[in-house]
Amino acid sequence: MTVLKQLPKGAGRGVAFVVLVLALALAFALAEPRFLTHASLSGIARHMAANGLAALGLTFVVIVRKFDLSIAGVAAFTGMSMGAVIAAGYPLWLAIVVGIMLGAAIGGLSGFAISKAGFPDIVTTIAIGSVCAGMAFLYTGGRSIFQNFFQSGITDLNDARFLGISVSLWFLLLTYGIAWLVMHRTRTGLAFYATGENPTAAHFSGIATRKFIGSAYVICAIFTVLAVLLILAESGNAETNKGANLMMPAYAGVFLGAAIMGGTSVISTFAGILLITMLLDGFSLMGVPYYYSDGVVSLILLLGVIAFSDTIRTWAGGFKLFTSKTKRTGSVSGGQA
């Protein structure tokens, strides 16, 4: 035990996570040999890029102890908007700029309503998500948009590679790196955490808590736009249901990661989304029917949150690996409504 004590805090959890990933990879490789082929692994990398971006945005909202249920609606509307800009013959960069601006505006609206006007977060984001999901039909009445997609170069985002790894994964690693620096090495990141832990204390410490809550929603919406951009690039068209499959993996990634790592952070989200994407892709490779995938993700999320909840960990109190006394352990179960 003396050797264990000299390891940095959370090392046990890190080891547990790596063991979990390796065990999962081994199980899938045994059940379906194609799992470890290049095509399958690069598919996982691409799907992880889209899921990971949405989950990273959600991480900011969860860190300030709020929820955002507008992810699917925002993804549908901004995805169709970007598709419409591309179909009208404008260049790709303009479509991305338009998408990000729209996302920032919607996120700003949610953030303003929740932080400044005092609207309740869950229902407000459901309402805004519903309006956005309806507005996604404005351009074509629900038909798919695919004109100009190949000429615009959007599919290169999916196909291009750098050092043998797809560009979208590099982009994901870059954004996670930046987010990690901001959240865990600057005062800004500390202010986000302080806002979530205790808004009153944060307020009296001179932190503009409302500004941080509002900007968490803006960041979440912008990352959702980037995630749906990668989905459009992969499929080569824009449809109104493109964002529907972003929400559950994002929630599962954030909360499963937080449960394993003992707190919400950029790294925990990365860990969670890696596990969830491996599971989803592994199951679809094994030919599990599509309607099971959401259920499996939900079940794993639920089991993860239960297994690592405070109550269960108190019951299993003797087991040192999972009872670290770090400050942020409460955040999974602490966001009680």
Next chain:
Amino acid sequence: MTMIYSTNSFHKDRSRPLAARVAKVTIDLWLAATLVILTLAISSMRPQLLDVSNIAALLKTFSIMVTMVLGLTWVIAAGKIDVSFMQIAALSNMICASLAGYGWGWAILASLGVGLVVGLVNGWLVAFLRLPSLIVTISVAGICASAAAALGKGTVIRIADVGPVGWLLNTTLWGAVPVVAIPVLAVGALAWYMQERLAIGRYIYAMAQNEAAVRGVGVPVGRLTMLLFGLSGLSSAIAGVLLAANLSSGQPMIGGPYLINGLTVVLLGAMMVRIGKPNILGTMTATLFLGVLFSGAALLGLPDYQRQIIQGVLLALGLGVAAVASRHHGANKRGH
């Protein structure tokens, strides 16, 4: 902390002058007044709205919707959230459809039993493992949706004979009132009585304000939470059975649209009678309001997505009124 709805404090003051009491009644019942105005406005453009057959159809969807959200109203009133109710309905809908061939009694029993158990599990996880209600119910919703789709291998299950439940839905009194509306209204009245006159109603609203204080005075908050989630599961399961008979089939994807519909009626309903607090009478009025609005929109030829936008805006509007009202009362100072 996560708020489900804005809270405020209000006092019943019987010594106020008549004018003030009239003003209070006006504020309390503005949604009902809007409902009357909306009905008149739409029926002046499309008289078919008030046709006997259209009223019967309206009341049928009203009954199903009210059943669906009866339990949800109290869950939200107690400061929790349940986003699994529509998928519990979908699961019960599919169970009912797959067992209807073996006799409706068993089908109903199994559907309602599963709904109740899923609701109780939700409540247990929230109350005794202290997990956030959104995370619990979002996962349970995913599991129920998957189970519902798996029952029919991803497709619809047809029902040959809609049985006694079909009789409830399709028989009308005087051509305008489906039989099912009568028990639904009776249950609504009973729930209103429980909420307004019995101790349980006080506890529900007190839980939203300060759960620790309610626990401190000796109320078994954990068991009450389980009961509320159980009721929500049971009532949405009943709605699932009604839907199975109404559509003569089990539809695995039926849950989706009811999430936003259900939350809209509960929170729009919270804009009347007990301003800022979900309540049964408000939920029923709002359900009728939404029914008339949608029926009118269909008669006027608005496409589906425009209705969705209108509904989202309505929900946001209701939230806005609640936020302004609670600020006006000055009781919503949490978190800042």
